[in-house]
Amino acid sequence: MKKQNKILFIIILSFFQNGWAQDSLKISAQEFIAVVKNYHPLALKYQLQNTMAQSEITKARGSFDPILGGKIGEKNIDGTQYYEQKNIELGIPTWYGIDLTASYNYLDGQKLNSSDTKGGLYQMGITIPLAKNLLYDKRRAMLDQAKFALKMTEAEQTVLTNDLLLNAENTYWEWVQSFEVYRLQTKAVEINKNRLDLTQKTFEYGERAAIDTVEALSQLQSFELQQREAYLNFVKNTQQLQLFLWKDKQELYEISQLIYPADNLSEHTAYSDFEFLLDELQTKTTDNHLSILYYTQKHSILESERKLKWQSLLPKADFTYNFFNKENYSADYLPLFDNNFQYGLKLEIPVFQREARANHQIAKIKIEQNQLDTQLKKRELDTKIETYKNEVLNYHAQIDLSQNNLVNYQKLLAAEETKYSNGESSLFLINSRENKVIDAQEKFISIKTKFLKSFNKLKWMKENFSL
Structure with missing residues (x-):
């Protein structure tokens, strides 16, 4: 059974490699986000919540019919x-009771x-x-609260929708990362196959020792294992991506052909736009964040309830x-x-007015609780923004360091290959240098992904600020 699974995996891998440039579907980050926004069940559910809140206003107006x-x-x-x-x-x-x-x-x-x-x-x-009931009554309170609830729901659903889109976009770039790592490992396999062929020929001509062919084969097998692991990771990330892909009428989009990212990590506009984003967020105040607007409208609802309870204290x-x-x-x-x-x-x-006094006191306590929740939310938002800013700046600096590190390792590998061709080095040293280069390339890809994910967190945080 294990042998059959192994053979099946090799066939799939071979099909994947052979079909790399044909019969494949490419999707960009912008196209992917548009699909999520228009067809994902959660996005549609949030829209329905807003419609329901509008219906609550109509229902409250019915008290004045x-x-x-x-x-x-x-x-x-x-x-x-x-x-x-x-x-x-x-x-x-x-209206006036x-x-x-x-x-x-x-x-x-x-x-x-x-x-x-x-x-x-x-x-x-x-x-x-x-x-x-002269200054305020239940009919007016119900209508006021329904209007506040609509704004409250709109703010909440916008934040939830943006959280969904953030999650989707970061899933896309994790998928891109796994694809680029797979391409990297595939290229390494091709290079080492050529190196093994060359080593075997030089051995046959008596120019290399037999142990060099073992060294080359061992390196090739190591990269083949890494390639298959990278492919498996790419397949897993493709499946995660598929969870966000839906069609009209809430039908899950089934991926029936090879699918690849149309974007890559190196050409994102975030590398040039992140400073503008940081400056723009610098002028924003969390008082205008939709999460705070949610609590502001909740305060209005609770204040309406307090005014209504106060009416019960009157004769x-x-x-x-x-x-x-x-x-x-x-x-x-x-x-x-x-x-x-x-x-x-x-x-x-x-x-004695005991019930009326108790209800009014409870209403005031709820307002105080909401004020505490608002303060905590503001602190949470401020902390998140500062954290994401630091992440963006730190990862951007790491990108430069990682790229320089990669260039140095590539120079060392090239020098080692030159020495090897002159008979002054060994295949072992070349393999060691090559492993360092592959590790540095994977690290470079990983840092770019982390930078983009942090940038997206800030970008979608900005989208949550009201105009």
Whole structure:
């Protein structure tokens, strides 16, 4: 079974190498990010959250919708008509807690209550809260909180979407890194195959010792193992990349052909743009970060809740006035308290106010907790920004050092090869120098990847600042 797996791996590797330049698909970082942004389920889910928050505003506005109602009824026993009733009414809630009503009621029958008015009766009324719910009430609080929640959700979903795109972009560059390492190892294998062929020929001509062929073969086998390990790592990173690739209708994109990065680590604009990014972030304040805007809107929601709870500390005093006019009679409503009217005053005062005081205290504590959360978030953001800045500057400096180090190792290898051709060195020393060069090249690739990932962290951090 192991032998079969080994053979299958060799076949796949051979297919990969043979198909390097044909029947392959290339994707750039920009194209990849566009696919993630438009088709990834999480990105779409975040968009739906914003839509849901907008629907919550519509729902809250429903508390101010006029209400139209009607009623019809009749009671008749043993031929006696107790009553016949027809009623239609309209209720209009207003922003300031005042309710307006208008209705038409027709009543007739032989068994009516003495307080009922026979015939058609028009009514217009108003209910005014004199204390509780006058300055603020549940309807206004629900609408205010829904508006704040929309801004809160938009800020949160923008941050989450940018985090998704950051994760996706860094996954792309890790994939590029694994591909470049694989190409490096593949090139080393080709060089050592040629070196082995040359060593075997010189041995056959009697110019080299037999041990040199063993040395060359050992080096080749070592690089072949590293090549296969690099290929396996590239395949794993390709699979990680595939997790971000989706098609329309939330279908997972299945990679059915060879896929390669269209970008490489050396040609990224970050090497020239990172200083501009650092300067731009220097002028930003975390007060304008969307993560802080999230807490700011949450504070507004909690403050709205506190204002609503404070209303519960006030006595409930509602004044209601209704004006009546009988059908087929001319209107007679002035003075208001002279004829054709009804009024009422309702007063409720909880004696100890324990529930209201406790609710108001809890609301204030929640505001204090949110303020502490805001301070912690600001500190976290400041720390992240400074950390990413230091990473970018440090890795950029390391790139220059690593490149110089690589150039020096390449010079040493070239010198060793010259000495070897003059019979002044050995294949062992060449292999040792070559191993140093390969290690330096992999280190150089790794540092460039780390620099780009840190640059992306700063770039997407900048995207989280509100305009």
